[in-house]
Amino acid sequence: MSLVETVYQGEMDKVRGELCIMKNEKAVLESKLVGYDDIVEEVSPLKATVASLELEKIGLMDKIAMSNHTICVNFGRKDGSEMMNAEYNMGMHETDLPLYDPTRVQKMEELNTLVGRAGGSTTSTSGHGGSGEPRIVWCAG
Known part of the structure; x- marks a missing residue:
């Protein structure tokens, strides 16, 4: 005995619509992710610069203290x-x-x-x- 369930066309259209919305949301999120990756690539050198400046600041403070x-x-x-x-x-x-x-x-x-x-x-x-x-x-x- 096989159980076959009938799905009405209206329900199928509704599921397809939701799937389309989810695909669009996925595309938007993926594009934001690419944008965030670009930001991370831009921020990484800035973080390194800030870290080196902090080290220089510490070095200068040591020099001032020793002068x-x-x-x-x-x-x-x-x-x-x-x-x-x-x-x-x-x-x-x-x-x-x-x-x-x-x-x-x-x-x-x-x-x-x-x-x-x-x-x-x-x-x-x-x-x-x-x-x-x-x-x-x-x-x-």
Whole structure:
């Protein structure tokens, strides 16, 4: 006994229509895929360039860190202040102290000692309303 089912023409047309729609969608998706492959081909060299620039940036940062930097000590310009006296006593006039200079630490300690002796002065000597201590700014040297 064979089972044969009759499929009506309307149902066949409906299935054929859906198949045609799916084929069109497949073609659209395939064309998008080709476009994405082209984008990936364009982006890959850009990614490599960005990666190399990041490495160069890291290299430059290392070079900057290893290069001779200075600390710029900016003393306030206020007549009669204890800081001006400390500056005068140390023979320093808005100077640069090399970071790796062995005397830098000694000069900074002397400066801090002199500022510490001035003690409770509330007069701003750095021109920025601070506590009377010099403003230290990092500079490339």
